[in-house]
Structures are given as C-alpha cells and as structure tokens.
Amino acid sequence: MNILKELYNYRQMIIGFVKRDLKGRYKASVLGFMWTFINPLLQLLVYTLVFSTIMRQDIEQYYLFLFVALIPWIFFSTSISGGAGCVISQSSMVTKIYFPREVLPISYVTSAFVNMLLTYIVVFAVVIIAGRTLNPVALLYLPIIMIVEYFLALGITMITSAMTVYFRDLEYILSIITMAWQFLTPIMYDVSILNGKPHLQKIFYINPMTSVIIAYRDIMYYGRAPKLLTLSTAAGMGLIFTILGFLIFGKLKRRFAEEL
Amino acid sequence: MxxxxxxxxxxxxxxxxxxxxxxxxxxxxxxxxxxxxxxxxxxxxxxxxxxxxxxxxxxxxxxxxxxxxxxxxxxxxxxxxxxxxxxxxxxxxxxxxxxxxxxRVSCLIELGAGFHPDLSGRENIYTNAAIFGLTKKEIDARLADIIEFSELGDYIDNPVRTYSSGMYMRLAFSVAINVDAxxxxxxxxxxxxxxxxxxxxxxxxxxxxxxxxxxxxxxxxxxxxxxxxxxxxxxxxxxxxxxxxxxxxxxxYREYLEAQKQEKAEPEPEPEPEPEEPAEDPNASDEPEIDTTSDHFGTGWSVITKSVFRDKDGKETTCLKRGEPFSIDIHYKVNEPGHENIFGIAFHCQNRDLIYGTNQRIDEVPTKLPSDEGIVTFHVENMDLLGGKYIFSVAIIDENEVPMDFYRNYCEFEVESDRSGIGIVNFDHSWEIRKSEEKGESES
Structure with a gap:
C-alpha cells in the first residue's frame, strides 16, 4: 500500500515520462504526431485489401472484425514485449538515483495505452463510416474493458520488465511468445470455431486476453454489451495480474542497481 | 589541525x-x-x-x-x-x-543522471525535479529559484546537449538542492x-x-x-x-593514514583489489608511491608536527589584521637525517587559487637545521591581503624537490581588513587629479 502512496507522489515523473515518450515517438518525421492516426489507417487499408481480395473470409466486413480487436492486441503485445526492456533501457537512472522503480513499467504501459486511445479515434471513425450501428449502452462498457486491459498489460509488463533485468534473453523470447499468443487469442477468427472442441475451449479461456478481445468485439463490432461473465473474467484476471505484477516487481527491484 | x-x-x-x-x-x-x-x-x-x-x-x-x-x-x-x-x-x-x-531525500550522487539531452534546460528542470518526487505545482513554485541559482540566464531554454559541462553541473546542482528535501x-x-x-x-x-x-x-x-x-x-x-x-x-583517521603510509614504505603486502569502487579517488593512499594529488603526502623523512600563526605580539591566532606583521611557526621533526630540508609555504584563496608561494631555496636563504627537532619561522612585516578567509599550505622538500611532508590546505586563516577595495590583495595607492598639459598630444 505504501508503494501506491509513493507512486502518487511521483505522478509528475510518470506524466513527464509519458509525455516525453509520446512527443518523442514521431520526432523528426515530417508528419510527426499525425502518424498516430495515419499508421492505423494504412494498416486497415492493407487488411481490407488482403482480406477482401486475396484471403476472402466468411465473416461479414472482416476487416472491421479484425481491426477492432487488433488495435487492443497491439497495445497489449507492445506493452509486454517492448515494455520488457523498460527498466534496462533506463539503467543509467536506476543505478544512480532513487525513485520508485514501478514508475518505469507504469510509464511505458501508460504511454502505449494513450497511443491506443488515440488510435481508437480512428477505429470509431471507421466503424461509423462503414455503416455499423454503435449501441450507446454497449459503449458504456468500452472504458471499463479498456481499463481492465490496461491493468492486465501493466501487471504482465511489470513481471516481464523485472525478470528481463536478470535474464536478458527474455526480451527476445517474449517477441515469439507474443506472436504465438496472438494466434491463441481470437483476434483473426471467432471463438465459435472452437465449438465442439471443449478441451481447446478451456485452454482458450485460461488466456486472459480471450475475454478482453471478446468484450472489445462485442462492443465495437456486434454493437452489444459484453456478457457479464466475459467482463468479470477479464476484470478478475486483470486484478490478479496487477497484484502479482506489483508483488514480483517489488521483490525483484531490490537488486536492480546491482544487476544493471 | x-x-x-x-x-x-x-x-x-x-x-x-x-x-x-x-x-x-x-x-x-x-x-x-x-x-x-x-x-x-x-x-x-x-x-x-x-x-x-x-x-x-x-x-x-x-x-x-x-x-x-x-x-x-x-x-x-x-x-x-x-x-x-x-x-x-x-x-x-x-x-x-x-x-x-x-x-524526503535528495541525492547529490550522480548529478544530472536523469537529464535528457534534447530537452531544454527548463524542461529538464521539470523532469529532473519530478524524479525527486515533486509535483508540477511544486516545481512551478521553485522554478525561478532554480534558474537563478544555476546562473544559466537565457541559456535555460536551449537544449541541454548544447551546454558546457559546467553549465550542466550547475543546472543539476540547482535542481537537487532546491527540491526542499x-x-x-x-x-x-x-x-x-x-x-x-x-x-x-x-x-x-x-x-x-x-x-x-x-x-x-x-x-x-x-x-x-x-x-x-x-x-x-x-x-x-x-x-x-x-x-x-x-x-x-x-x-x-589521519593518524591511521599516516601509519598506513609508513607501512607501505616498507616492502608491503599486496593491496587487496577493490572492485566495487573502481578509481573513485586516488587520494586515500592505497598506492605505495607518493600521491601528489592528495592534501597531505610525502616520504616522511622529515615531518611537520605543527604550524601556528602568531600575530604581532606573538600570540597564537587564526585571525590576522591587515597592515600588521605576523609570523608562522613551523614545528618540524627529522626522522631520517641526510637530506636537505627546504621549507616552503603558500597562501591560497578559498577556491584554491594560489596567491603567493615561496620556499627557502627560491629565497636563497640558508637551510641547515641545528637539530632534529625545532621550529622554522616564516616572518612577514606587513600582512596585505584584503579581508576574507584564506588557505595556508606548508611543506618540507629535499634538495631534489622530493616532498618529504607536504600539506595542501594545512589550515584556514582569516584576515580582517580596514581597506574597502575589492579583490584579494591590497595595493598601497593614491589618486591624483590634474589637467592635461598639452592639448592634442594624445593623437600623435
């Protein structure tokens, strides 16, 4: 609990880090901050072309089906694989000055999260232009699922970033793990394809991201409120991983300065 | 001391x-x-x-x-x-x-460790102070003080990478001491x-x-x-x-260092390697050879046991008056005869700039000592430094200028002055006003 109070005192540092990261992200590029919006649009263009001409899918407006789930996934995967290096990359600070080390993963995940929020403006625009109806009641659930995903990503990033300090290969292993994880999460397909395979289905629901992605898709694609079970599973997983993240990070951070 | x-x-x-x-x-x-x-x-x-x-x-x-x-x-x-x-x-x-x-703890351990080279000095104040746990409001309130203390003036809005190392340190120090720790x-x-x-x-x-x-x-x-x-x-x-x-x-601690030094002078045991603080500071006499960068070093063949300032009445003091005579008694002890003992002194400003230094060889005075223990006195007719605090150094060297006992910053002393000019040293002077004698001469 002490750490939460301390982190609150250090909020300016977190804000500073997030701002610096967002500002610095597209620095020196001609279009600058516009890339935050252009990038997802171009991605969408590619998916539309590929899935409407080359790899035709049965799902109606497949590019949208994919897009509303892919953006949250990208946030999640960059957080855990990119965020794994967030302590190491600040080693000069960690070895020289005191600050609550939790600031580093929190800043990293928050900055990726803000980036996703901005991208979601594009998602909204596309969903509306594509003529899908947005259900206002369902939309009320959107912030909830976003926050749940944020804490899930934060918890896991805290674990990966702390472990990477002791074991540098983890950063590279994680990029493979997140790739595999992406295929094990119903992003490019619907969970219904697992109907009739109860064992596989069980495994899928252990994956915390399954509930999160289903909830996103319910809200943005199907225009319906997510099931309470989906939502509470996701929230429960988010809570468990956040607590785990803080505990593991808190334990491992004590020897950061020596290991770096 | x-x-x-x-x-x-x-x-x-x-x-x-x-x-x-x-x-x-x-x-x-x-x-x-x-x-x-x-x-x-x-x-x-x-x-x-x-x-x-x-x-x-x-x-x-x-x-x-x-x-x-x-x-x-x-x-x-x-x-x-x-x-x-x-x-x-x-x-x-x-x-x-x-x-x-x-x-709240503030550390001056690694100054400027959180600085970002591309950000301006002002922006870095915000990020750096945030590292000490200050909120934006608290930083706003201290910003003016920090900038003023850093003496950076208009440079504060330039990126930190354009700063000289001195400017960099000044900014870092200013932040670190202004966080109200x-x-x-x-x-x-x-x-x-x-x-x-x-x-x-x-x-x-x-x-x-x-x-x-x-x-x-x-x-x-x-x-x-x-x-x-x-x-x-x-x-x-x-x-x-x-x-x-x-x-x-x-x-x-000084006694201990002294004893270590004597020990080292003899064939000595291998010094233990110290990996955790590499090259932090050469001062502390881990090397057997003389480390001339420290504040006190020398072979110890002859040593200075004590040095005292005396005022015009011969009273021991650390506070001298401008315009009055004073002397410095240097008590010595010869441990190893056979070397010439050349005594030297120096006076420095607080920032260690040398004001004046000399020794018996420079002054071409006899150096022969009558006994193995005694006092050498340095006498000044007229103290002419302006008011302030100064630093005194004293040393004995041998005929080959090998330092036998060398104290850099032996002690501090103070000067009280009746003169109001500024600087370090008084010039006896006068002013005169007169007419120019020949018009237009300065043009030739």
Missing part, C-alpha cells in the same frame, strides 16, 4: 532532536563474478562462468543521524562508504539490517564545477544546514568535511571504526 578552532561544531546542540536516519546492522554483499554472462546461452553453456565470489562490503554498520546534523563519512577507497550512501538513498537494499528514513546525501560531488560555483554551492549547503536540513557527505576532501560536518563516521573494512565529533574522528 593543531591549534585551530574550527567552525560548525553544533554537535551537542542537535543531540536531543529526533532521529531521521536510522541504519542498524547494515550488511551488504556484492557478487564478484569471475566472468559474467547473463544470456541464456551463456547461462546454459558456460555454467562455470557464473561462478562468483561473495564479498561482504558492509559488515554491520550502525548509524543514527538526528535532524539538522551534518555527518561526514570517511574511509579509504573500497571501505564501503559509497555503498553505504547508496543504501541510505535506497538505490540499493541491504542484505541484512534495516534502513529507516524519515523525510529534508535529507541531503552527497557523494564527492563538491569537486566539480568551477571554483566560484563550488564555493557558492558550499555556501548554499551551509545555509541549508542552518535551516535544519540533515546532510550526509562522503568525501576524501578532509578539509571540506572538517569545516562542514558536525560529526564524523569513519568506515573501515565494512565496519564503523570511529565515530564522534568531526575533528577527533578526522585526526584518528
């Missing part, structure tokens, strides 16, 4: 205030890897590479610091004092024991920056100390520590070897 009363001894006064730093039974070990590999391949394939030796750097250090105290940590390289400071600052954690700290931890940073700014920093630190800030300093600069701190803690070999009032701890 015989014969001089030093400022800053409010040791007894603070003895009743609350304890703000409490370290008890601090143990810390480092792993010294023979050949470290932290990647998977190395961990699996070269299992032996992960062999390491555990080295205990601190073996049960206790320290209590009360509010408003200034404590100096002394010790030779690798004794663990910097590690101890890092434990106090919570950069590292002890393996055994506990550190309890009450209040309750406790300040300082590691050997007073040696950076130009002399004027260094002096300004010291003055600021004195001010902060007066305002009740608790300060812990690690330094090899015994002079600064002695004038600044109330209490000394000498750490040797991972334990507290001596603690108490600063001057007594320093003199014990």
């Amino acid at each position: 015989a014969g001089f009363k030093l400022p800053g001894s409010n040791y007894k006064k603070v003895n009743t205030r609350e304890v703000v730093i409490e370290a008890s039974g601090i143990h810390k070990k480092y792993r010294v890897y023979y050949d470290k590999g932290s990647s998977l391949k190395e961990k699996l394939l070269f299992h032996k590479r992960n062999l390491y030796e555990e080295r205990w750097v601190l073996k049960g250090v206790d320290l209590q610091v009360r509010k408003g105290e200034a404590v100096g940590l002394l010790g030779v390289n690798g004794c663990g004092k910097s590690t101890f400071l890092k434990l106090l600052s919570r950069i590292m954690y002890p393996d055994k024991g506990e550190v309890k700290i009450d209040g 309750d406790i300040l931890l300082i590691d050997e940073i007073l040696a950076v920056g130009d002399a004027n700014f260094q002096e300004k920093c010291l003055n600021k630190l004195r001010q902060l100390k007066k305002d009740g800030m608790t300060i812990v300093i690690v330094s090899h600069d015994l002079y600064t520590i002695e004038t600044f701190c109330d209490r000394g803690v000498w750490i040797s070999d991972g334990v507290v070897a001596a603690t108490g009032e600063i001057s007594s701890v320093i003199s014990t």
